[in-house]
Amino acid sequence: MSLLVVGSVAFDALETPFGKTDKIIGGSATFISLAASYFTKNSNLVAVVGGDFLKSDIKMMQEHGINTNGLQIKENEKSFFWSGKYHNDMNTRDTLVTELNVLGDFDPIIPDEYQNCEYLMLGNLAPSVQKTVIQRLHKRPKLIMMDTMNFWMNVALTDLMDVLTMVDVLSINDEEARQLAKEYSLVKAAKKILTMGPKILIIKKGEHGALLFKENQVFFAPALPLEDVFDPTGAGDTFAGGFIGYLASTKDTSFKNMKRAIIYGSAMASFCVEKFGTERLQHLSKDELDSRVQEFVDLVQFEISLG
Amino acid sequence: MSLLVVGSVAFDALETPFGKTDKIIGGSATFISLAASYFTKNSNLVAVVGGDFLKSDIKMMQEHGINTNGLQIKENEKSFFWSGKYHNDMNTRDTLVTELNVLGDFDPIIPDEYQNCEYLMLGNLAPSVQKTVIQRLHKRPKLIMMDTMNFWMNVALTDLMDVLTMVDVLSINDEEARQLAKEYSLVKAAKKILTMGPKILIIKKGEHGALLFKENQVFFAPALPLEDVFDPTGAGDTFAGGFIGYLASTKDTSFKNMKRAIIYGSAMASFCVEKFGTERLQHLSKDELDSRVQEFVDLVQFEISLG
Numbered sequence: 016m017s018l019l020v021v022g023s024v025a026f027d028a029l030e031t032p033f034g035k036t037d038k039i040i041g042g043s044a045t046f047i048s049l050a051a052s053y054f055t056k057n058s059n060l061v062a063v064v065g066g067d068f069l070k071s072d073i074k075m076m077q078e079h080g081i082n083t084n085g086l087q088i089k090e091n092e093k094s095f096f097w098s099g100k101y102h103n104d105m106n107t108r109d110t111l112v113t114e115l116n117v118l119g120d121f122d123p124i125i126p127d128e129y130q131n132c133e134y135l136m137l138g139n140l141a142p143s144v145q146k147t148v149i150q151r152l153h154k155r156p157k158l159i160m161m162d163t164m165n166f167w168m169n170v171a172l173t174d175l176m177d178v179l180t181m182v183d184v185l186s187i188n189d190e191e192a193r194q195l196a197k198e199y200s201l202v203k204a205a206k207k208i209l210t211m212g213p214k215i216l217i218i219k220k221g222e223h224g225a226l227l228f229k230e231n232q233v234f235f236a237p238a239l240p241l242e243d244v245f246d247p248t249g250a251g252d253t254f255a256g257g258f259i260g261y262l263a264s265t266k267d268t269s270f271k272n273m274k275r276a277i278i279y280g281s282a283m284a285s286f287c288v289e290k291f292g293t294e295r296l297q298h299l300s301k302d303e304l305d306s307r308v309q310e311f312v313d314l315v316q317f318e319i320s321l322g
Numbered sequence: 323m324s325l326l327v328v329g330s331v332a333f334d335a336l337e338t339p340f341g342k343t344d345k346i347i348g349g350s351a352t353f354i355s356l357a358a359s360y361f362t363k364n365s366n367l368v369a370v371v372g373g374d375f376l377k378s379d380i381k382m383m384q385e386h387g388i389n390t391n392g393l394q395i396k397e398n399e400k401s402f403f404w405s406g407k408y409h410n411d412m413n414t415r416d417t418l419v420t421e422l423n424v425l426g427d428f429d430p431i432i433p434d435e436y437q438n439c440e441y442l443m444l445g446n447l448a449p450s451v452q453k454t455v456i457q458r459l460h461k462r463p464k465l466i467m468m469d470t471m472n473f474w475m476n477v478a479l480t481d482l483m484d485v486l487t488m489v490d491v492l493s494i495n496d497e498e499a500r501q502l503a504k505e506y507s508l509v510k511a512a513k514k515i516l517t518m519g520p521k522i523l524i525i526k527k528g529e530h531g532a533l534l535f536k537e538n539q540v541f542f543a544p545a546l547p548l549e550d551v552f553d554p555t556g557a558g559d560t561f562a563g564g565f566i567g568y569l570a571s572t573k574d575t576s577f578k579n580m581k582r583a584i585i586y587g588s589a590m591a592s593f594c595v596e597k598f599g600t601e602r603l604q605h606l607s608k609d610e611l612d613s614r615v616q617e618f619v620d621l622v623q624f625e626i627s628l629g
Contacts, residue, residue: 104506199411200548200551202549203549203550220530223527223531224544232620234620234624235544240533241509242510243507244507308626309628314540314542315541315543316623317578317585319619321616
């Protein structure tokens with residue numbers, strides 16, 4: 016089934032305790048699309064970059080089967096740029112630079128060939144832009160998933176609450192869930208958020224895994240315990256990309272299949288953090304992915320006979 | 323198989339955002355024994371209390387099948403007393419009072435009838451006392467498990483390292499594992515700690531679950547997502563008690579069975595935090611326990627066919 020991914024395609028410059036990079040390809044839609052490309056070859060990108068963006072990076076995405084006809088290139092402008100430095104614990108980071116550039120007035124134009132997409136993933140963007148995307152689709156996709164962040168809760172809460180009523184799946188981290196619901200308990204927060212529009216809520220807890228909530232059902236997937244997290248940038252988007260890519264490829268939105276999708280998303284995220292940026296996501300084999308998923312199986316599966 | 327539990331039996335006075343208690347029964351050996359009592363009725367307690375301790379609390383333990391013949395009662399002294407206040411997030415707490423009292427010169431006398439125990443659980447105590455217990459057993463138990471805390475790493479590291487070489491299973495929390503191994507990564511910390519003596523390491527992560535390490539194998543059990551954590555006191559000991567009680571009752575120390583034991587321990591801990599102190603652990607039914615374990619199954623089990 017066709018997947019439409021809308022979000023940022025950008026430059027990141029990263030510094031971690033393991034090293035630093037110059038400007039490298041980043042952005043929510045980049046990580047989402049790359050992760051999803053390991054599950055579906057029918058994915059379509061809507062984003063905007065400047066004339067400074069590398070043709071080789073666009074080619075790399077195309078080689079992963081990502082349709083980039085919806086990638087606007089504003090030749091006389093600059094790409095969105097974010098630079099950050101991670102602390103030693105890798106859980107906290109300082110933003111050094113944020114240059115919105117082309118993203119400041121991003122108008123998400125949907126090419127005709129992208130209409131009728133059945134799965135829509137809205138990466139982290141201004142809620143008003145996310146809403147515009149939904150409104151510009153002639154037919155509502157079978158499943159709409161969105162990501163957001165605390166920034167939009169602070170500066171565009173009304174818009175955010177509006178777009179929440181239009182989506183099926185919301186993916187946010189634990190602190191964002193607490194802020195959105197004004198509840199410390201994640202179980203209580205999830206119950207509240209599920210009254211705001213989304214029928215499915217994914218709470219990402221970073222190294223502590225992810226929770227999937229639907230009505231009274233809950234599923235938990237751990238993060239893989241790793242010796243080193245080299246660079247966490249994009250892990251959440253990679254997780255979301257693996258999740259929606261798996262759903263789109265299996266055409267099954269049952270809770271049972273979403274559990275599998277969460278595991279695939281977690282496996283993709285575990286690769287993402289092994290190298291800087293998208294480096295590890297650019298070259299993955301099916302064997303590597305299968306063997307990583309097997310590690311998740313081994314990590315959590317147990318046999319108990321009750322009664 | 324017979325289980326020997328050595329640790330503190332004490333008074334706690336607790337304050338959480340949900341309320342506060344007067345002096346109630348607490349102590350590592352209390353939580354461990356009570357949790358284990360749901361799996362094995364052949365458990366034996368070694369601890370010390372003062373003349374102020376309640377006969378009704380001793381009777382309550384006996385009614386759970388715990389042999390209290392090894393509980394020393396020093397009539398003219400006072401029981402160990404700890405008082406603490408939890409912050410709103412329930413993950414941090416301030417110690418208000420610590421009165422060692424009888425625990426200050428605790429000499430762990432092992433009654434003859436306790437010799438030949440096959441499972442030994444050493445609750446958090448001075449490492450020198452833990453070592454004395456092992457030395458006083460005529461025959462080495464089949465499995466020795468110990469708990470400890472950062473306090474002993476700070477004040478009695480040599481003794482602690484010594485006793486570590488004598489045990490099979492170490493159970494500590496994530497911060498303690500990092501401190502003991504001087505490694506931030508829990509995977510790296512686990513590898514180091516497994517060279518210090520224990521063949522099995524359990525790292526407790528509170529609301530984020532627990533990790534079980536053995537050689538190159540790792541298993542993860544989540545904590546149950548709860549609407550409210552009423553009082554986390556004793557949760558780690560309850561977890562350990564469920565774990566060792568299940569092992570003792572099944573007489574199986576394979577890694578596969580330890581996975582099940584971790585789930586039972588996690589289930590017991592999830593009950594513990596629902597009320598103050600041992601309140602919830604005093605009255606549990608087999609149906610309640612089975613249904614709680616089923617919640618863990620539902621929480622983490624998924625089906626994926628690979629290859």
